[in-house]
Amino acid sequence: MSVTIHDVAKAAKVSPSTVSRAYTMPELLRPDTRERVLTAARKLGYQPNKAARGLITGRTGNIGLIVPDLSNPFFPAVLKGAQARAREADYAVFLADSEEDQALEEELIRAMAKQVDGVVLCSSRASDATLSAIAKDTPLVLLNRRIGAIPAVLLDNTGGARQAVEHLAALGHRRVAYPNGPPSSWSNRTRRRGLKARAAALGLEIVELGTFAPTFEGGLAAADQCVAADVTAVVAYNDLVALGVQSRLRDRSIKVPGDISVVGFDDIPMAQMGSPPLTTVAMPCERAGRLAIDVLARRISAQPPRNNGGNAHEPLVTTLIVRASTAPPRRR
Amino acid sequence: MSVTIHDVAKAAKVSPSTVSRAYTMPELLRPDTRERVLTAARKLGYQPNKAARGLITGRTGNIGLIVPDLSNPFFPAVLKGAQARAREADYAVFLADSEEDQALEEELIRAMAKQVDGVVLCSSRASDATLSAIAKDTPLVLLNRRIGAIPAVLLDNTGGARQAVEHLAALGHRRVAYPNGPPSSWSNRTRRRGLKARAAALGLEIVELGTFAPTFEGGLAAADQCVAADVTAVVAYNDLVALGVQSRLRDRSIKVPGDISVVGFDDIPMAQMGSPPLTTVAMPCERAGRLAIDVLARRISAQPPRNNGGNAHEPLVTTLIVRASTAPPRRR
């Protein structure tokens, strides 16, 4: 079938061990033998079988990545960065979509753990206990979630929320709605906390609204509650929700930003394409994805999970992008 | 480290072979032995090592999926379907983004081929020759591309294009622009062909415009050429381009659909969120992704690539979704 190390060995008239060494410890071979082996390998189109190698080295050369929902453009963006960086580091990436389902996610993690050197979990919905347990025997990196000493790549949600509140305060808003995202989401918790902290300091009132699906449809539902709450601005859990809110408000002939200002989180591509274009807190998604791979790769090669610090990184900076969906509130 | 078949064997007081058989040929074992083995396995949390198994069976249980650009929502949608179906069929999926780069894509295919049982190529930009060569020794399924007898899942671009033209014709448009997508794209070729065929039949004129990147930015660039071409409607290569066109037209204070109607392809989520919401040809992306996996799985288990027909499937039906971005042309 495929060309194996034995074929190359025969062609180069050496033993399989020598062929192996030509790849893994080239400096041990006499230059001319190494050359002979590599030439033969190239001629035959040989490529080492990663699975077989992994069997003995314990390294598969694969990493897993789990996201809650591929339909949220935030995750493809992260994925794009992660996948690119993984390729540079010569890792292949396994992808799974957990469909926002905690049980499924935990099952996926366990299934993956066997086949990969490490796993990146994006906005994981799994329980702290489960993740801590898994982290004990599988290198894990969390993206947008924080649990004990598990390495994590974080985005500065709090800072973003702060900027959003300051922006709205400067425009003169006093009463702002926040429709919650999934309760198990770290992003939701930190965004809410950031909002409330800064709002309290500036004398704004944040009206929390029930939890909504982090989707366009969730935003449609949230919109009506925002209107009922009699606010002049909405900071949505994320851009999808914000777009849903905008859409529903338009259908109800409520002007954005005339009657209600809307702010989102993420700055997904469609945020700028809407009308009005959405004011939102931009997240460096691809960079976060890349960084997650870097952290994981480092964690994998450093056998002893060094218990000194360096696990929790500074959150990646986020920036408020002001577009046309925010304006001063209408005078009563 | 991890619990192996030997550990289970010891715990159940049987040989490793028996443990193996408990999983792969359970009917060969006496019910009580099988039960004893499975119980022991469960207690120890044993899960067979896929890599080791693959070494001997020749099946890895993995499939590869390559897309040209994760930032185009069309592909995450396909991916979502494919990934879900793969999981049901107990396959893990390797993902790679070829960044619209032909050379990179070909390299990725080769690299993957070694580690998977088969590969799904979405809107592949690779050359016919390369793909035919690879298809000889790796099960391949093409999505939105057609080459000889390589199994493919196709979306009915021609039919979609036909509907778009008929819609515009009914509205009274006589001169319609088509900004081309990537020349290596099968979708671009079939969409263009469909448009021109139907336009000829209905006495419309299709003005082809140079090739543009299949992105929002590509659309920005295309818009100006469309205006210069003095058309009353634009059928864009895909929704991203259509949204780019809309955005640029708005910036130039050209009304959509008042001055120019815009039609897209794909019906990505943001098509309905824009303003005006975009008239577009909807593609059953997730279904296509799922189907691709089905076809691949069948192709993998049917060792002899049966040379009877059944390779090329009927294209999946597409439907024109009429929204607010199309209207009768302004009277001169």
Add this chain to the structure above:
DNA sequence: ACAGTTCTTGCAACCGATTGCAGGGTGGGT
């Protein structure tokens, strides 16, 4: 020319599974 190093390379065991083959146990028929 010879003993002692240092380099290179091959041998063989091993990673974690699967599977053909054969041997031991069981049960049925007489």
Add this chain to the structure above:
DNA sequence: ACCCACCCTGCAATCGGTTGCAAGAACTGT
């Protein structure tokens, strides 16, 4: 009580690599 199937189960080889160990080659210095 004996023979013969048949059913289970274990042994050992194998998949494609890697790696500790040791033997042979080459080189050093005298």
